[in-house]
Amino acid sequence: MAAVTRLLEWVFFFYFFSHIPITLVIDLQALLPASWYPQQLQDLIKWYCVTFKDYLMLDPPPWFKSFIYCEAILQLPFFPVAAYAFFKGGCRWIRTPAIVYSSHVATTVLAILAQLLFGDVPKTSQVDSPTQEERLTLLSVYAPYLVIPLLILLTMLFSPQYNKEEKRKRK
Numbered sequence: 644m645a646a647v648t649r650l651l652e653w654v655f656f657f658y659f660f661s662h663i664p665i666t667l668v669i670d671l672q673a674l675l676p677a678s679w680y681p682q683q684l685q686d687l688i689k690w691y692c693v694t695f696k697d698y699l700m701l702d703p704p705p706w707f708k709s710f711i712y713c714e715a716i717l718q719l720p721f722f723p724v725a726a727y728a729f730f731k732g733g734c735r736w737i738r739t740p741a742i743v744y745s746s747h748v749a750t751t752v753l754a755i756l757a758q759l760l761f762g763d764v765p766k767t768s769q770v771d772s773p774t775q776e777e778r779l780t781l782l783s784v785y786a787p788y789l790v791i792p793l794l795i796l797l798t799m800l801f802s803p804q805y806n807k808e809e810k811r812k813r814k
Contacts, residue, residue, distance in 0.1 A: 648802050651794060652729040658791045659726040666719050673703045673711050695781050696773040698764045699755065710751045718744065738805045745792035745799070752789040756782060 672680055672688050692701035699707050721744055728737035759781055764772045773781065799805050 644803065648798065648804050649732060651798050651802075652732050654791065655795055655798075656726055656729040658787075659722045659729065663719070663722045663726075666714055666722070670711055670714055673700060673708060674715065692770060695784060696764075696770045696777050697781055697784070698770045699758065701770055702765070704765070707755070710755070713747070713751070718748070733804060735805055738799045741795050741799045745796040748792040749789055749796065752785060752792070756785055756789065759785065 668680075668684055669688060669691075672684070677685055688700065691697060703711065721740065725737060725741065725744070728734040728741075760778055764770060
């Protein structure tokens, strides 16, 4: 069981470590002025939005922007802390923050996935309405951001390494 937990910790490390540049370079483009980003990064996000028909990133509605604000203000500072804890391994102090993080992210991503699967593309969008196959492809882009937080949550709740009570020292 310890080997499986350690493997998951490595997955979690790479998830959090890679999420730092993804948030800064990709996700925050929906909030920050375009002038803050080089044209190549602006072109990359536009290419992604058109190719994958991600109308949420192309013209984010207020509810989606609120999720990105949460990512920028609450999650981004947590990413290096979590990356360190999972890189080091066995840091039980990460348990409660990881439970809070994973519950929050799973909840927000579930709302995004529901919108992408069943929601209508706004008439003002520059992207055509995706076919069902295109919706499933877009879903596969967002799915890891649901699956990995759920794995984090399950690991923190059920792994003996993170779930055992810490004995207090008597003075």
